[in-house]
Structures are given as structure tokens and as C-alpha cells.
Amino acid sequence: MKNKSSSHGVVTGAAFLMATSAIGPGFITQTTKFTAELQASFGFVILVSVVLDIGAQLNIWRIISVSKLYAQELANTVFPGAGTLLTGLIVIGGIAFNIGNIAGCGLGLQVLFGFDVKTGALISCAIALMIFLIKEAGTAMDWFTKLLGFIMIVLTVYVAFQSHPPVQEALLKTLMPDKINETIILTIVGGTVGGYISFAGAHRLLDAGISGRQNLRKVSVSSVTAIVIAAVMRIVLFLAALGIVMQGIQLNPANPAATVFQSAAGLVGYKSFGLVLWSAAITSVIGSAFTSVSFMKTLHPFIFNNFRYFIIGFISFSTIVFLCVGQPVSVLIFAGGLNGLILPVALSLILVAALNIVGGYKHPYLLQLAGWLVVIAMTYMGAKGIINLF
Numbered sequence: 001m002k003n004k005s006s007s008h009g010v011v012t013g014a015a016f017l018m019a020t021s022a023i024g025p026g027f028i029t030q031t032t033k034f035t036a037e038l039q040a041s042f043g044f045v046i047l048v049s050v051v052l053d054i055g056a057q058l059n060i061w062r063i064i065s066v067s068k069l070y071a072q073e074l075a076n077t078v079f080p081g082a083g084t085l086l087t088g089l090i091v092i093g094g095i096a097f098n099i100g101n102i103a104g105c106g107l108g109l110q111v112l113f114g115f116d117v118k119t120g121a122l123i124s125c126a127i128a129l130m131i132f133l134i135k136e137a138g139t140a141m142d143w144f145t146k147l148l149g150f151i152m153i154v155l156t157v158y159v160a161f162q163s164h165p166p167v168q169e170a171l172l173k174t175l176m177p178d179k180i181n182e183t184i185i186l187t188i189v190g191g192t193v194g195g196y197i198s199f200a201g202a203h204r205l206l207d208a209g210i211s212g213r214q215n216l217r218k219v220s221v222s223s224v225t226a227i228v229i230a231a232v233m234r235i236v237l238f239l240a241a242l243g244i245v246m247q248g249i250q251l252n253p254a255n256p257a258a259t260v261f262q263s264a265a266g267l268v269g270y271k272s273f274g275l276v277l278w279s280a281a282i283t284s285v286i287g288s289a290f291t292s293v294s295f296m297k298t299l300h301p302f303i304f305n306n307f308r309y310f311i312i313g314f315i316s317f318s319t320i321v322f323l324c325v326g327q328p329v330s331v332l333i334f335a336g337g338l339n340g341l342i343l344p345v346a347l348s349l350i351l352v353a354a355l356n357i358v359g360g361y362k363h364p365y366l367l368q369l370a371g372w373l374v375v376i377a378m379t380y381m382g383a384k385g386i387i388n389l390f
Helices: 002-022 025-067 071-076 082-113 117-133 137-163 167-175 182-193 197-207 213-245 256-296 301-305 307-325 329-354 365-389
Strands: none
Touching: 002 137, 002 182, 002 197, 002 213, 002 256, 025 071, 025 082, 025 167, 025 182, 025 197, 025 213, 025 256, 025 329, 025 365, 071 082, 071 197, 071 329, 082 117, 082 256, 082 307, 082 329, 117 137, 117 256, 117 307, 137 197, 137 213, 137 256, 167 213, 182 197, 182 213, 182 329, 182 365, 197 213, 197 256, 197 329, 213 256, 256 307, 301 307, 329 365
């Protein structure tokens, strides 16, 4: 019974690790900014992104579980050096996101307690480091992400209720949008399952020994649960922002989400924003560092044997870069787009690697088809977005 309970906790924790890794400062910034641009039609973007997210996530988690190999090891079965290439892309994207995550931590504590942003970033860095200094770091990480994930959703639901969004119009435009923007879809998908994010929970389950065919059902349920958690947060935040935008209130481009929370619920809303932003940022700091270093751990035995200390170094490095350089909103948007471009590369490698898994495993045809459709769709949208830049 104890082992079953422990296993359930890890499976749920992996889902929340992935979801809260996705729900960072960039997630909050992108959702409010794009709601202001597309208004109710942003619901269509969310719908499309959820379908693409599930197609990517189910494939990646199941293949990693059955193979009992980390994503970079799987990539190396496709061709030598593919794993190193994938690791480099993931780590670059992870660092870009984590600098923004640290910035979000500082901004969150500034709203809550009036701290200087850099002081708030240092305090948050220390909290994140303490989690990985604990002997049972995996368990601590699971509980921390679950608790703060729940807090984020509850507070955002309250703000959405206070903003009185036009729910009926949102539902209508979700199915029949006035306009479609492929670049925004690319950015949203990239911010949810792009880069390191889609591997966060899968690598956590692998570390915990929950893998193999006997655990496929648990892995599949956990992967979809992660997408559902992130989607619920996205939908609630969209409705909260839509209610404010439809009232004609202009969002502050430097911090659009703060305008939404404060306009909806005054000082309570503003303080709620601070807690939501800090919770989103600190859990993403943890998820980004854990997953990025999990890609590095197979490069050398020294990294593997000192896994926790490399995570600590990753978080510390991200904090130092933020303190020296800063992190504007535009970089958060860029990071989402970058990870959206990484996704088709990573997913295609995983899908090809599935053909090489020994032991007679046959990856479901429909999942393969869904995975390749995601690759094609993301590649098309990414190429179109790049062409539009010029």
C-alpha cells in the first residue's frame, strides 16, 4: 500500500512538475498579451494548442517510458551526436526561460512585499536551492510544485470571476474565430510543451523508476493530466484577461497580467497577482533546472554523480545572468517561440527512435500519426513565422 501511494504521488508530482514548468512568467505574459490582441478569438488558439500539446506529450512520455532511456539517449539511437545536439538546444532554451523565471520571482516578491526585484530574485534563488539540498529532493520537488500549482489556479479563478468575462462569446469564438495567427499558436505551444518542458515529467518518472510497459497507463494518464492542468490555468487566465479587455481597459505592455488582476479585484487582486507570479516563476525555475540538467547528466559520469549540484549551479548561473543583464518582456515572448521551433526537432527524433526500441514494442499507429502531424504543423508555423520576420 505504501509503495502504491508513493507511486501515485510521484505520478501526480510529475504531472504538476510539467504543468508548473509550463506555467511560468512567459506563460502568464503571453496569455494576457495575446488575449488583448485577439480578444475572444484567443480561445481558438488555446483549443488548437491543447490538441497539439497532447499529441506531442503522449508520444514523448510513452516512448521514453517504454525505452527506459532519457530523451538524449533515445536521440543518439537515431544517429550519433543527435543526443548532444538535442541537449544543446534544450539547455539553451532552458537558460533563456530560467532567466525570465528568476525575473518573475523577483517581480512577484516585489508586488507581495515591496522588495527590490534583484533582492526578491536572490531570496527566491535561495529557496529553490534549498529544495535540491534536501536529501529527498525529488519528493520535495513533487510536493512543492503540487501545492503552488493549486494556489495559482485557485487565485486566478477568483480573479476571472471578478472580471466578469463574456463566457458565451469566448465559447463561440473558440469554435469560430474572427482571426487566426499561426505565430501566436507556435509561441503558445512552444511555451507549453516546447523545449525542455515536454520532457520534465517524463524524466522525473524515469528517475523515480516508473517506466516500462507495465507503467504505460500511469505514464499516459500523467502526461495528459499535465496538459489539462496547464490548459485549465491558460483558460482561466484568458477569461480573466478577456473580461478586463472587453471593458476597454488598456493593459500595461510592461506588465499586462498585473493590470488584469488589479483591475478585476483591486489591491487583493494585485497581491494575488504577486503570489501567482511568484508561484509560477519559482516552480518553473525548479522544472527548468531539473530537466535541463537531466539532459546533461548522461554526457559524463561526473555530471551524473553530482546531479543535484549541477542543478544548483544551473539555478545560480541563471540568477547571476538576470542580476547582470535583466529580462525584458520581449525576451519571454521570444523564448516561447524558440522552444516552439525546438519541439518539431525533438519530437521527430523521439518518433524515429521509437522504431529502434528493442523487445518487440510497437508504438501505436494513431499516436505516430498524431506525432508526425504535430511535427508538420509546428514546422509549417515556425517557417511561416520566420518568413514573416523578413
